[in-house]
Amino acid sequence: MKYYIGIDLGGMSAKGAIFGEDGALIVKKSVVTQPEDGFEGTVDKMAGLCKELAADAKTSMKNVEAIGMAVPGYIDVATGVVVRWANFGWAKVPLGEKMKEKTGVATIKMSNDANVAALGEAKFGAGKDYGSCLMVTLGTGVGGGIIIDGKLMEGYMSAGAEIGHMVICEGGALCTCGRHGCLEAYASATALIRLTKWKMELDCSTKMWEIAGGKLENVDGKTAFSAARAGDMRGKEVVDEYVEHLAVGLANLANVLRPEAILLGGGVSNEGEYLFAPLRTAVEKKLYTSVEFVPLKIEKAALGNDAGIWGAFALAKGL
The missing domain is CATH 3.30.420.40 (ATPase, nucleotide binding domain)
Structure with a gap:
């Protein structure tokens, strides 16, 4: 054997x-x-x-x-x-x-x-029923990979598929790579935490302070989502802004590559439909070809670590 x-x-x-x-x-x-x-x-x-x-x-x-x-x-x-x-x-x-x-x-x-x-993920996880799919991991950074017609697409000298370093805002936030405006600077868990802290500093009454135990150092990727679920306005602002930035990146990928599905992994993806439902809506608004004619699934990855x-x-x- x-x-x-x-x-x-x-x-x-x-x-x-x-x-x-x-x-x-x-x-x-x-x-x-x-x-x-x-x-x-x-x-x-x-x-x-x-x-x-x-x-x-x-x-x-x-x-x-x-x-x-x-x-x-x-x-x-x-x-x-x-x-x-x-x-x-x-x-x-x-x-x-x-x-x-x-x-x-x-x-x-x-x-x-x-x-x-x-x-x-494409061969054995959430993408196994799709010939073409993208995986985007939302963790400390933003990573991922591209599968087209069942084949891994790596680019020249295997240096492509740097999804997190697609520029979505010219002259925007500083990224860990040293450039400005990368998707990673807006859609990583690190970026989500930074945005959450900024909104908290603007409003001492937001429920996010209670969730974080009154300390900025306790803020994590769940803080804003938990507050938003509880009806907190500032928490909802964070979630809405985060979703909008992520949607820009995913729509760009979809318009260029048009996969059957985009699979999201990493800690932020654990927010489930509270993330996925508005994200699908935001992405669909930015697609060149409507999902009515060319379907696009946005789903959670299945295999984890x-x-x-x-x-x-x-x-x-x-x-």
């Missing part, structure tokens, strides 16, 4: 799973990662994780057909080189070759972690 391993490398852990040829997830586990491990140490941990997964599945690495990897940063998928991963200080490191050497598996496939998560390992499996198996 052939096996496939999916690895999702992150700044605090590397999650892994071993799959059967039929796509059944057999075992999953993780190891701690940290910058202090260095490149070689991190590779050793991931290779060790692969061997543990094989042993737990009661097989050996010689029966592993391929390993797929979701890796942060800028990845040259053709060579398996991590061109740059700032958080770990990696620059032009031969991750693919090192994993081949340490695991004995000849086929190592990898891509940027956001792209791989989108692939997992496991999207990366499922996408890595899809990479490994060539799905």
Whole structure:
């Protein structure tokens, strides 16, 4: 029997799973990662994780057909080189070759972690019934990936699909990338928290103060939504502004790519229909072609933190 391993490398852990040829997830586990491990140490941990997964599945690495990897940063998928991963200080490191050497598996496939998560969601999650879909993750930043006609679209040298860095407001808010007006500067959870605090400072009577226990440092991505649900005007202002900014980005993506569905993940997506219902309305108003003629679904992603390992499996198996 052939096996496939999916690895999702992150700044605090590397999650892994071993799959059967039929796509059944057999075992999953993780190891701690940290910058202090260095490149070689991190590779050793991931290779060790692969061997543990094989042993737990009661097989050996010689029966592993391929390993797929979701890796942060800028990845040259053709060579398996991590061109740059700032958080770990990696620059032009031969991750693919090192994993081949340490695991004995000849086929190592990898891509940027956001792209791989989108692939997992498209193949096995909320997007499995759509040929073309986008995934947009609303977390500390805004990430995502593009699947068109069942294929992951990465752009030249795999440097595309930077959804969060689409400019939606020329000369607008400063983004973490150093530019101004990026979608991430308006639609990330970080941006939502910043907007919430600003509205609170304008109005000492808003219910958001009560929800935050009277302290700005307690504000999170849920604060404004909770207040809005309770009928608070300032909370509703925050939600309305946030939805409008996000809708601009999603409508731009839809007008250019026209997927069947846009799938939202990350913490903010947990607000459910209180977010999704007004968002659909706002996006529809900005579409060039009405959903009456070309339908567009906007739905919550389904796989959560496991999207990366499922996408890595899809990479490994060539799905």
